[in-house]
Amino acid sequence: MAIYLDNAATTFPKPESVYHALDQTGRHLAISPGRGSYSLALEAGRLVYEVRETVAEFFNIPDPSRVVFTANATEAINLALFGLLRPGDRVVSTTMEHNAVSRPLQVLASRGIEIERVPADTTGQVSAAAIREAVTNGGKIARMVVLSHCSNVTGSIQPIEEIGPWCRQQGVLFMVDAAQSAGLLPIDVQSMGIDLLAAAGHKGLLGPAGTGFLYLVEGLQPTPLIYGGTGGNSASPLMPEELPERLECGTLNTQALAGLQAGIDFVRSHGLEQIRRHKSALLEQLFFGLSRLPGIRIHGPSQVQPQGGLLSFSLAGQDPSEIGFLLDVEYDICIRTGLHCAPDAHRNIGTLPAGTLRVSPGLFNTAADIDALLRAMDRILCAKSTISA
Amino acid sequence: MIADGDRIALFNSPTRVMKAEKLLRKAGLVCQLIPAPRQVAEGCALALRFAATEQTAIFNELGAANLPPRRLYGKHQGLLSALELTSENE
Ligand SMILES: Cc1ncc(COP(=O)(O)O)c(C=O)c1O
Numbered sequence: 001m002a003i004y005l006d007n008a009a010t011t012f013p014k015p016e017s018v019y020h021a022l023d024q025t026g027r028h029l030a031i032s033p034g035r036g037s038y039s040l041a042l043e044a045g046r047l048v049y050e051v052r053e054t055v056a057e058f059f060n061i062p063d064p065s066r067v068v069f070t071a072n073a074t075e076a077i078n079l080a081l082f083g084l085l086r087p088g089d090r091v092v093s094t095t096m097e098h099n100a101v102s103r104p105l106q107v108l109a110s111r112g113i114e115i116e117r118v119p120a121d122t123t124g125q126v127s128a129a130a131i132r133e134a135v136t137n138g139g140k141i142a143r144m145v146v147l148s149h150c151s152n153v154t155g156s157i158q159p160i161e162e163i164g165p166w167c168r169q170q171g172v173l174f175m176v177d178a179a180q181s182a183g184l185l186p187i188d189v190q191s192m193g194i195d196l197l198a199a200a201g202h203k204g205l206l207g208p209a210g211t212g213f214l215y216l217v218e219g220l221q222p223t224p225l226i227y228g229g230t231g232g233n234s235a236s237p238l239m240p241e242e243l244p245e246r247l248e249c250g251t252l253n254t255q256a257l258a259g260l261q262a263g264i265d266f267v268r269s270h271g272l273e274q275i276r277r278h279k280s281a282l283l284e285q286l287f288f289g290l291s292r293l294p295g296i297r298i299h300g301p302s303q304v305q306p307q308g309g310l311l312s313f314s315l316a317g318q319d320p321s322e323i324g325f326l327l328d329v330e331y332d333i334c335i336r337t338g339l340h341c342a343p344d345a346h347r348n349i350g351t352l353p354a355g356t357l358r359v360s361p362g363l364f365n366t367a368a369d370i371d372a373l374l375r376a377m378d379r380i381l382c383a384k385s386t387i388s389a
Numbered sequence: 390m391i392a393d394g395d396r397i398a399l400f401n402s403p404t405r406v407m408k409a410e411k412l413l414r415k416a417g418l419v420c421q422l423i424p425a426p427r428q429v430a431e432g433c434a435l436a437l438r439f440a441a442t443e444q445t446a447i448f449n450e451l452g453a454a455n456l457p458p459r460r461l462y463g464k465h466q467g468l469l470s471a472l473e474l475t476s477e478n479e
Contacts, residue, residue: 034403037424037435049407065404231403232434242402 002332003369008152008180008310008360009336010202010209015266015363018206018259025258032251034231044254051261052244058264059197060188061215068214068244069252073179074100075225076198076214079247080175081105081146083222084196087112089143092134094126094158095119095348096151099341101177105146116142120348123301124154128162135172144173146196149181150308153345153356154300157185157308164193173220179203183267184276184309189215196220204275204309206267206363207260210253216243226250275363279309282361282370286311289374293381299349299356310360312351315381320357323380331376335359390423391464396444396472397423398437398458399430406435409456416450418443428469429462441478448476 004012025047033044052064061067070076081104085091093105095117109115118134120126126147135142145167150157160176167174175196178187183204189197194215201211216222224239228249233240240246267275290296295316301307314320324337338355339346346352359373391397400406406422413420420443425436439447441463451457461472472478 034407035433037422037433042422042435045403045407046411049404049411052404065402065408232406233402234433240402242405244404245402 002334003365003372005333005335005359005361005365005369005373007362007365008203008340008358010200011204011206011362013362013364014206014208014259014263017262017266018208021258021262022208022255025255029258030255033254034245034252035229047261048252048254048257051257054261054264055213055215058268059182059215060190061197062190063218065243066216066218068216068247069257070212070214071210072202072212073177073198073200074212076212077101077177078104079214079225080196080198080216080222081108082225083247084173084220085113085144090114090116090138090140092116092118092131092142092145094131094147096124096126096153096156096158096345097146097148097342098152098177098179098345099343100179101146101148102342102344114138117344120156120345122349124151124156124299124345124349125301126156126158128159128166131163132166135167135170141170142172144175146175146177148177148179149187150178150185151300151342151345152180152310153340153342153358154312154349155180155308155310156301157181160194161192165191166193168193168195180308180310183264184272184279186272189217201256201260201263204267205260206263208256208263210256211260214247222247224249270363276309278363279361280307282365282367283307283309283311283359285367285370286359286361286373289370290377293377299351310358312356312358314351314354314356318381318384320354323357323377326380327373327376330380331372333373333376335373391426391438391469393464393466394441395464396439396441396478397425397429397462397464397469398439398447399425399434399460399462400437400456401459403435405456406437408454409437409451409458412454412456413437413439413447413450416446418447418450420447426469429460429471444478445476452476 031044033048056064178199182199195217197215201207230245299312320337327333336358420439425434
């Protein structure tokens, strides 16, 4: 069986309980929630509401109706950025962002929104002081700060607990892309001063693909990204004012949301600390194994600094995509190569245009999987040096 | 669907009515989600039905959770009429 080490893209496999929830809900309750008032529709509506509550509890969100379900993190990010930013606004972001943030910002720049990207250091770390300076610089205080909590390229963890409360004091909206950190690092929207939290349900929260959400603090009322039916109040020609319906039209994926609930339950029952310990142990094993290889460069924070659930590296004189190809076809090992949808971050750490090799273990990977990867790397490099010798 | 002495409460959104139902059931109060009758709501809204005798307890619970209904109706001698949003309408 293949060894899957691309959990930063999406986690695989999921816990058994997630498959069970998908199967049971698919068979017995795959009904459009919030539409119609027969018992099954009400039951589906209650289920979806419970998932909303679970998400709210997990991130210390005071009101579940401020949790808007989306298809993935990208949709949640687009919803917030296009729904709230207006010409004349200034936005502070970073050079470490995924295309899910940087591409919408690029479009918004052409619509009269000023974007400032704060550079990270060569390990991918952004400093809170640099963010503060960018917010107050430029003659006009920024309207919003948006950044990823944890980089999908280097695993760098940004100091959101420092930036958020300061932004709140300054009256600046603080938005966090938690695609890589939700389900790995503790996130508390209240103590961290987070106004907008976008996350994927299919990564660290262990739900199925097709799940994600946006949390919006009380008082924010973005224009919708899409318009359509919302269940209640159908006679009105306009979208409702209330959340989540205002931002959540069309049939919801009841089944997938039931899977997300099971995923979050799994994470809660194991605890973030244990999950992080497991992944960190595998990454440490990988780090020391890789350190022996000739020409190895590990990108991102060193092992002593905190990092997320992945490790990026490159090898002098080697094309990451070729190594990735050989790992796949000869050893049945899936890792990610290239730019990981974040060219800005690679520019920042100096790995353009080839990118890096990225390994992101999941909860069900073991030390034996990492050993297999290290052995395969040894053999590939050994064979290559024999050929070129 | 609605009997004399019943109360019908409407909320701002389908999610809020779900929230209200869950809260009240947890508190051991009897209520039921029903399709809002067309005299009181345009379109396909859900409403919460409960007995007039439960109104005080239900309003106290909803008030404590900052979940006041948007409108309230009572059925009397077969007719639905709007009531003031207070915990008692006797
Ligand atoms: C930092 C970051 N932001 C956003 C995304 C987009 O997530 P999704 O695939 O759920 O849209 C990813 C996924 O790779 C990511 O790593």
